[in-house]
Amino acid sequence: MKHLFLTSQVRYVASHIGTKVLEAQKKNAVYITTPIKDKQHTNLDWHYANKSALENAGFHFDEYDITNKIFSQIKSEIRNYECMYIEGGNSYYLLQESQKSGFIDFVRQRVDEGMIYISTSAGTVAAGPDIEPVRREETTILAPQLQNTVGYKLVNFVVMPHWGQEEWRALYNTYRLEHIYQEDYPYIFLNDHQYIEVINDTFQIHTVKA
């Protein structure tokens, strides 16, 4: 069974997600840190807050970065985890490293086998059909070896994260929405207090009251 929890900012919804994941899965989880390894992310307070919220919700993680890993290494090192969390950060860098290492096929296979997939922002966008809708010059420049923008295709929609956040308003209003105003993918605008639970081919959007 495919079971995903796609979030915009996991720290606000982790307590809910924690009630929907089996204890054994929560205790056997891997935390993919690659989206914050693009060497541009310096203030990581939000990342620590996400990690702490997940731990408070009962998750116990080993951290893992796929940067410069090869497929056989990834397979041998993280195939036994029953739950994976992919952090927010640079979706372009994440996808570049996913392409280089074969991580895309690995994730798709493990999700098909029943591994729980939880994500914030970049990890949520990567789960969709294409990451190009969230293109920003400052993030693409850090992924010069990216071959294309095709995502993991775990879902058929593109999540636009952090909807409603004041610090993202200018980006959405001046560039991002005009950029995606075309008849391509279905989009879901998700604020930081919402998450999408996907079970096989259907989903439900939940709002967690602050």
Place this chain on the structure above:
Amino acid sequence: MYDITGKTEAQISADLSQYQLMYIEGGNTPLLLKQALSNNFKQYVRQRVEAGMIYISESAGSVIAGPDISSNGRPGKMPSDYGITDSSGFNLVNFVIFPHWGDQKKAKDYFAHKIPQAYNSPFPYIILNNHQYVEVVDEQSMIVDVRKNK
């Protein structure tokens, strides 16, 4: 074909109870809501959907299925322009549909009105172009793009 304008609650119930499927056309969402509030059509639809009636809709009919219609408004087509103080929709789903995404004729409405109105909205938004639909079965949804056979 059926128009709820000017109908009473009893009439609606008597006239429509035989149907197992309802289609609500696109058009003027606040006008539709105003009529739906005047004769309790809103509650009628909720009860019938709960009882298994299929609900199919386009644009205004999709917007009104959600939690609130106000962010889909534009000058002259806001709930307040129709004297509506409670802009809650039928609440059949917990998300708001933005229809006709990518249609150049609708771009001005989106960028001048709908997006600014939606940015601080508490609801999730599903953005659909004219080739996509959302199938809802109980609490579970799926977005289908008819061009991609997904």
